[in-house]
Amino acid sequence: MPPKASTTPDPEARPPGRTVRITDVAAAAGVSAITVSRALNTPDRLTKATLRRVLSAVDRLGYVPNLMAGALASRRSRMIVAIVPTIATPMYADALQAFTNAMSQAGYHVVLGLGGFDRREEEQLIITLLGRQPDGLLLVGSAQSAEAKKRLAEAGIPTVEIWGDASPRADLQVGFSHAGVGEAVANHLCDRGYRSFGIVSSDDIRAMERLDGFRRTVERRGGRLAVQRLMAPPSTIMEGRRSLAPLLRALPEGGAVFCSSDLLAAGLLIEAGASGVAIPAELAICGFGDLEIGQAMKPALTTVSVDGAEMGQLAARCMTDRLAGNPIPRRIIVPVEIIQRETT
Amino acid sequence: MPPKASTTPDPEARPPGRTVRITDVAAAAGVSAITVSRALNTPDRLTKATLRRVLSAVDRLGYVPNLMAGALASRRSRMIVAIVPTIATPMYADALQAFTNAMSQAGYHVVLGLGGFDRREEEQLIITLLGRQPDGLLLVGSAQSAEAKKRLAEAGIPTVEIWGDASPRADLQVGFSHAGVGEAVANHLCDRGYRSFGIVSSDDIRAMERLDGFRRTVERRGGRLAVQRLMAPPSTIMEGRRSLAPLLRALPEGGAVFCSSDLLAAGLLIEAGASGVAIPAELAICGFGDLEIGQAMKPALTTVSVDGAEMGQLAARCMTDRLAGNPIPRRIIVPVEIIQRETT
DNA sequence: TTGTAGGCGTTATCAA
């Protein structure tokens, strides 16, 4: 007898290769599409029995909801766009990692935008990523152009800026005063008796603000800024190593140097170790960021602790609270602390 | 005269607060919606004149296409999901960064999935992220469960696994043999005359494969594996520092140690420097990853160079070629090289 | 508690 198409159509039959849709599940469970939707999104609003029936069908068919379609219909994408200059720097990477994990817990996915250190590109990135209809935006150390700002405002979605600064640029902020950090470091070093100072720093915008605070305070307290090395980000250990000699030359009587990154400071320490320069006797060093490398060096690095991961987490909390309509503070100042170790 | 609604309706007027849609642009430019779509996607298929008219309207209205709607209609999301265990590790971060940049160039956005080192979670992540309808998937050092594999196959999208290994798990692979690396390191150390060996390693799956290769080769060449310290990822410098003492105890006559990460090796070097242990005379050290810290240490670290950024880039090329329908090799082996510096 | 009708904003398809 020749094989013949079944006369009672199998409710689970589909043209092979076609992906499983919500209507397939509905048919298999003997309910309507909307009931399947509810089973997945608001399960409490269904009878235990139907819920079970639907979920079992979901399972059997291996149904994976098309989130794009859902987003289009509900106007909620459950995606957050995160724009970061780079993730090759541990500080930003930690922040993004913590943020992504926390948002993921809350059912959001993160779209990654790598802005680099170029304004034009970052702006373009913001605009195209806005086309993804994100429910929110995370900006890490991003300087926004006027155009980008306008678009953000029009998008009408919560925007959290972390790693931020005193001057409010974004909707919501999680950060600290960079100038204040510079000031605190200068005070710390002056208090410990240093009078001559050096700077080794990347020239990115945040670092420059820290330097401003540092310089002003050093000056006010009668210190002398003898030398300053600026370089393009990202900071590297090698740049730090190369900086030791010029620093010692400019500070022949000793002094203290403020580095814009623990990486630079670690380079200084390595070079000092290699060439027998006593730290802090011949040169005191203060870093920034409290990276693992700083605590692990010998002598251990005095530095400024800023917890990138904590900022990421706080940003996520802000974001989810805001998305849930809960009232939240517009600005959160995270604690920043000078960790006195062995290099000052 | 009282203000009165204009009788010739402004083609650019919209209820305020409503976002600009393609039909708004169409109306403003005096064309149909599909023409606007074409102006943006296939500009060559339009008259110069209409193209100009449309683009000017796009500009004037600040139209940003809704990519979700476009994706739904075209069945191409122009999104790639990247699943990485962590970005707190420079090696993975570099790979992801290079990949994201390259894909961005090609007009794709990357959705970030942080898998951690937990299988169950990673699997769940793969499934929900598949709901985003990505056009492709990047797996970085991901071990796929059977269930996840099935879903991936059903999704029918290109999957590139980087940081991969000899055993093909994914559709496409960009990687190298981890066991081969262990073997090469063992050979290198034996060739240089070392006979007693130690291991300091994280216990993640890739590292373990490298260790297997290392052990087998050491044994074959008559060496002796005297000590082995395994720890949970991620590797830290501090763990390295703490490992020196036990290592020296187990290797009183000297020997060589293979670390699963340059971070661990750097810790060993720092501790050695602090306690006056001569490297490599009292202990030779070989790292893995060729991170900046290794080259920047004094003495400079012998290590295995694996270029994470290059893998990311190659993966992106694979992905775009495949998406464009170009034929590509199923496996790309990236060169892995032992960089002999001062610690062996 | 469940279902029906309609629309989310875009692009594929076919026609002019």
Place this chain on the structure above:
DNA sequence: TTGATAACGCCTACAA
């Protein structure tokens, strides 16, 4: 070269 029409797969709003 341009346009009309009909999906894409799901969810909101309302009704039963």
